[in-house]
Amino acid sequence: MIDRHFDEELKDLKSDLLKIAAMTEEAIHRSIEALNARDKEAALGVISDDEKIDQLELKIDEQVVDLLARRQPIAADLRFLLTAMKINTQLERIADLAVNIAQRVVLELADLPLIKLQGDIPRLAGIAQKTVRQAIDAFVNHDETLAKGVILADEEADELRNAIQRELIDEYIVKDPALAPRAVALLLVARHFERICDHATNIAEDVIYMVHAEVVKHRPEALEDFDGEQSS
Amino acid sequence: MEIKIKAEHFNFFYGAEQALKEISIEIRRNEVVGIIGPSGCGKSTFLRCINRMNDIIAGTRAEGTMLMDGTDIYEKGIDVVELRRKVGMVFQKSNPFPKSIFDNIAYGLRINGITDKRTVTEKVEKSLRDAALWEEVKDRLAHSAFDLSGGQQQRLCIARALAVEPEVLLMDEPASALDPTATAKIEELIQELKRDYTIVIVTHNMQQAARVSERTAFFMLGELIEFGDTGTMFTKPAKAITEEYITGRFG
Numbered sequence: 202m203i204d205r206h207f208d209e210e211l212k213d214l215k216s217d218l219l220k221i222a223a224m225t226e227e228a229i230h231r232s233i234e235a236l237n238a239r240d241k242e243a244a245l246g247v248i249s250d251d252e253k254i255d256q257l258e259l260k261i262d263e264q265v266v267d268l269l270a271r272r273q274p275i276a277a278d279l280r281f282l283l284t285a286m287k288i289n290t291q292l293e294r295i296a297d298l299a300v301n302i303a304q305r306v307v308l309e310l311a312d313l314p315l316i317k318l319q320g321d322i323p324r325l326a327g328i329a330q331k332t333v334r335q336a337i338d339a340f341v342n343h344d345e346t347l348a349k350g351v352i353l354a355d356e357e358a359d360e361l362r363n364a365i366q367r368e369l370i371d372e373y374i375v376k377d378p379a380l381a382p383r384a385v386a387l388l389l390v391a392r393h394f395e396r397i398c399d400h401a402t403n404i405a406e407d408v409i410y411m412v413h414a415e416v417v418k419h420r421p422e423a424l425e426d427f428d429g430e431q432s433s
Numbered sequence: 434m435e436i437k438i439k440a441e442h443f444n445f446f447y448g449a450e451q452a453l454k455e456i457s458i459e460i461r462r463n464e465v466v467g468i469i470g471p472s473g474c475g476k477s478t479f480l481r482c483i484n485r486m487n488d489i490i491a492g493t494r495a496e497g498t499m500l501m502d503g504t505d506i507y508e509k510g511i512d513v514v515e516l517r518r519k520v521g522m523v524f525q526k527s528n529p530f531p532k533s534i535f536d537n538i539a540y541g542l543r544i545n546g547i548t549d550k551r552t553v554t555e556k557v558e559k560s561l562r563d564a565a566l567w568e569e570v571k572d573r574l575a576h577s578a579f580d581l582s583g584g585q586q587q588r589l590c591i592a593r594a595l596a597v598e599p600e601v602l603l604m605d606e607p608a609s610a611l612d613p614t615a616t617a618k619i620e621e622l623i624q625e626l627k628r629d630y631t632i633v634i635v636t637h638n639m640q641q642a643a644r645v646s647e648r649t650a651f652f653m654l655g656e657l658i659e660f661g662d663t664g665t666m667f668t669k670p671a672k673a674i675t676e677e678y679i680t681g682r683f684g
Contacts, residue, residue, distance in 0.1 A: 205681055273640055275667040276676050414669035 211281065214264050216291075218285055222256045222337045225292045228254065228299035229333060229397065230426075233326045235303055236390065241311040244303035251300045253347050258293040262286065277411075288340060291400045294313035297331060297392045305393075309386035310406045316373060316383050322391055329394040332401035339408045349424055351405035351418070358398035365391040390432075399404065435630045437462040437601065438457045438483060440443065445475075447490070452478045452584075454655045455497070464633045465623060467646030467663065469639060471597050471678065474652040480603050483633065485513050486521035501601075504605040518545065518628055521594030527586040527625050529578035533560055534561075534570050537578050538596045542640035545597055551619075556596055563629075564592035585613025591622065595630075602626065604634040620645050639679055649677050 228247055235243035243263055265286045295362040332351050339348035341342065366388055373384040406418040438460040445453035453475045468476040481487045482499060485506060498505045506516055524601050530537050538557045547553055557574070561567040566588040570581070578589055587607060594602060604623075608616040623632060623645045636642050643663060644648050650660040651670075659666065659675045670676045677683050 207681070275639065275643065276670055276680055278680055279668060419486075 207268075207274075207278070210268060210272075211278070213259065214268065214282075214285060217257065217261050217264065218288060219251045219337075219341065221254060221261065221289065221292050222340075224257065225299070226333060226337070227295045227328070228296045229330055232299040232302040232306075233330070236305045236310070236326070237323070239306060239311045239315070240283035241307050244306035244311070247303035248300050248307070251296055252294060254296040259287055261289045265289070275366035280414060284340075284407045287396050287407045288404050292405050295397050299398050302390050303392045305386045305390050309382055310390075313383050316387060317378060321361060322365060322387065322394070325358060325391055325394045327364065328358050328361065329401070330399040332398050333404075334356070336401040336404040339405055342413070343408075343412045345409050345412050348408040348412075352402050355398050355402045355407070358395050362391050379421060413427045434464075435462040436460070437502065438499040438633075439477075439498075440469050440482075441498045441500070443482070445478060445487065445496075446494045450490040452655050453482070455520070456657050458650060458657060458660055459661065460631060460633060461626055461632055463629070464648065465627045465646045467642035467649040467651060468633065468635045468652060468653035469637075469642050469679070470658075471683075472637075475653075475655040476650075476652045477605050479524075479652065480605055480633060483601070484517050484522055485511075485604055488513065494640065500657065516604040518562055518597045519599050519602060522580040522603040523587070523590050523594055523597035523605070523607045525609050527590045527610070529581075529589050530587050532578060532625045533575050534578050534589060535574040538593050541593055541597045542613065550626075560596040561589075563595050563626070564588045565618065565625070580617070583670065584618060587615070587619060588622065591619075591626075593628075594610075601631045601633070601635060604632065606635055606637060606666070609637060616641070627645070630660055653678070 226312070228251065231243060231247045235247060265282050268282055272278070331355055335347055335349045338344065338412060339351065369384045369388045369391075373380045403418070406416075409415060409417050438458075440458050442665055443453060443456040444451060450676065462470060468479065470476045478487065482495065483501075483506075487493050487495075495507050498657050501516070501520070504511075530540060535557055538560050539553050542553050542556055547556065551615045558567060558571075566585060568574075569585060570589075573580070578586060578645060581589060587610075591602075591607075608652065610617045611619065620641065623634065626632060634642075634645060646663050648661060649663045649666050651658045651672075652667070659670060659672050661671070667673065667679065670679065
């Protein structure tokens with residue numbers, strides 16, 4: 202096999218993708234910490250640091266365009282670059298959602314008493330963190346099975362968000378409208394975590410395309426075909 | 434879709450050396466098939482088998498069948514001259530005759546029995562138009578073909594092949610000696626010509642195969658490794674070895 206200079210360039214790109222992934226995971230983690238502690242300063246830190254993620258997203262986009270133009274890749278190389286571009290966008294959106302969560306802390310939640318919530322925002326937050334981590338691992342390791350697991354876990358996140366939403370509306374907003382600002386802020390937080398899970402699902406779908414050249418997005422029946430087989 | 438050319442368990446030998454091994458492939462009417470593969474893989478040999486150009490090399494032998502419209506072209510009694518009229522060929526290095534532009538085209542017509550001046554003139558113009566060369570040469574048909582640029586000479590060779598009304602065009606790296614602009618013109622021409630002809634093109638240029646062909650055949654060491662839809666082959670090849678070749682990991 203020939204060592205291609207192109208492979209070095211792909212390695213550099215992958216390294217930057219792992220960097221933005223790490224920064225995004227860190228942003229989620231810090232936003233959860235700020236939420237749990239109702240810490241406005243910590244939340245403001247998440248918001249201000251988002252700019253670094255944005256700049257890295259732009260850099261990665263440029264790298265991909267440059268490689269597409271100069272190398273005219275095909276087959277697995279082409280699929281990797283297309284996936285890299287999509288994952289780059291997904292990670293930046295996830296980081297934006299972490300910012301949105303932090304903004305709820307700053308604007309509403311830090312200054313108001315806690316609502317005792319039966320529903321499980323911490324559990325939803327945990328699912329969001331886990332699915333993002335697993336989606337990134339699936340990308341790094343070309344692991345279709347792990348990617349499939351991420352896609353299947355999205356349903357649990359949706360159900361949990363729906364349950365939290367029902368509780369916030371029925372038990373708080375309807376019964377005591379004075380609690381509405383806090384309840385709505387928490388409703389949005391739950392929505393943001395659920396959207397993070399959606400983006401993790403998108404990353405996992407893109408990984409399956411990258412590895413297997415099969416499009417499973419919008420095609421739940423196609424997921425049946427991925428059952429523990431890893432591509433070379 | 435109608436099959437124009439069909440090789441079945443086709444083997445070809447240069448003396449004791451087997452250059453093609455059990456090639457079975459179907460090429461449809463009016464499609465463009467690209468043939469890719471590393472040097473020495475047999476792709477040009479295969480191309481030349483389709484119009485029996487290899488016959489002129491001493492010591493060669495073919496086994497299996499090569500059907501054109503259902504008839505085995507290696508059967509006894511096949512008129513090879515007529516075969517080569519029906520199956521035109523364009524080579525890597527353009528080879529216009531040392532004649533005028535007009536006579537380069539008219540020559541083929543005349544030796545095929547078309548001598549009426551008006552008919553010859555009309556057919557010369559048509560061939561040059563079909564090869565997208567007419568506008569560039571119409572005012573200098575009496576000039577030597579060697580006055581033309583490399584890309585124009587190649588289009589003249591294509592026009593020459595078209596003049597005798599072939600059904601198939603074989604192209605052996607037709608643009609590899611040309612600059613990017615001339616290459617683009619040849620590739621555009623191929624897209625036009627496929628309306629009327631079946632085209633088989635051998636190319637070293639992966640991107641060219643991707644641009645011009647509907648299906649691509651990958652040859653290696655005399656064998657047909659993979660053959661299929663060009664888009665699929667270049668995004669998701671079935672065989673690992675195809676992937677390695679087309680991504681430049683070997684060859």
